Amino acid sequence: EALKTELKVELDAIIGKSPMPVNLSPAKPGKGEDLLAEQFRKRWVEISGKWEFKSDAIVGSGNSQLNYTTKIRAPFVLTFDFEVRKGMRPRIYFGKKLKIANEGYKNQIGLYPLAGKEEPVPYEIGKKYSVKFVANRRFLELYLDDQLVAKRDTGLEQEIEYIGFFGGDDFSPGLTEFSNILLE
Numbered sequence: 001e002a003l004k005t006e007l008k009v010e011l012d013a014i015i016g017k018s019p020m021p022v023n024l025s026p027a028k029p030g031k032g033e034d035l036l037a038e039q040f041r042k043r044w045v046e047i048s049g050k051w052e053f054k055s056d057a058i059v060g061s062g063n064s065q066l067n068y069t070t071k072i073r074a075p076f077v078l079t080f081d082f083e084v085r086k087g088m089r090p091r092i093y094f095g096k097k098l099k100i101a102n103e104g105y106k107n108q109i110g111l112y113p114l115a116g117k118e119e120p121v122p123y124e125i126g127k128k129y130s131v132k133f134v135a136n137r138r139f140l141e142l143y144l145d146d147q148l149v150a151k152r153d154t155g156l157e158q159e160i161e162y163i164g165f166f167g168g169d170d171f172s173p174g175l176t177e178f179s180n181i182l183l184e
Contacts, residue, residue: 032182032184033184036053036058036181043068043069043070044067045069047066048062049061049063049066049167049168050064051066056179057178057180058165058181059167059176059177060166060167060168060175061173061174062173064173064174065167066165067164068162068164068165069162072159073160074135074136074137075135075137076183077132077134077184078092078132078135078181078183079130079132079133080130080178080181080182081129081130081178081180082131082178082179083127083176084107084175084176085125086174086175087167087173087175088106088168089166089169089171090176091165091166091169092131093162093163093164094133094135094160095158098111098156100133101166102120103120106120106122108121109123110149111140111142115152121144123144128179129145130143130146130180135156136155139154140154140156
């Protein structure tokens with residue numbers, strides 16, 4: 001509903017019905033809410049491992065999980081950067097089943113569970129990558145460094161209660177930095 005209201009205000013401003021508001025959200029203009037902003041810190045819940053909060057990043061080490069807890073319903077877009085510094089199991093869960101993750105024994109990331117002919121794409125330790133996840137009720141898209149790596153004709157119908165960030169797991173305790181986490 002907040003997105004509908006924001007879009008209506010912007011549309012009214014474009015057609016001249018009302019002045020354009022200043023600072024619609026606490027984030028960068030047109031980029032959604034900065035989930036690392038101070039006003040959202042209370043929504044982050046440490047589940048396991050060690051987490052360090054920086055002004056523009058979170059860093060998970062070991063078998064680590066940190067959940068951003070809020071109810072979210074598609075459509076939404078989540079963008080973030082990640083850099084795996086050690087290990088090989090970064091993951092981002094959307095509720096309990098859908099995840100952007102490294103599964104298996106190679107440094108590769110994909111949208112799981114895999115569907116159709118999708119293949120995970122490789123990533124390198126020590127290199128920063130940008131991710132864009134588009135969730136709609138009719139489709140899902142995953143971009144890595146502006147390249148479409150997964151597209152599904154099925155969407156996310158259910159409301160999710162958290163977005164879980166994992167720095168590593170039992171098999172591969174990792175060290176992963178997530179930064180520029182924006183939700184629109």
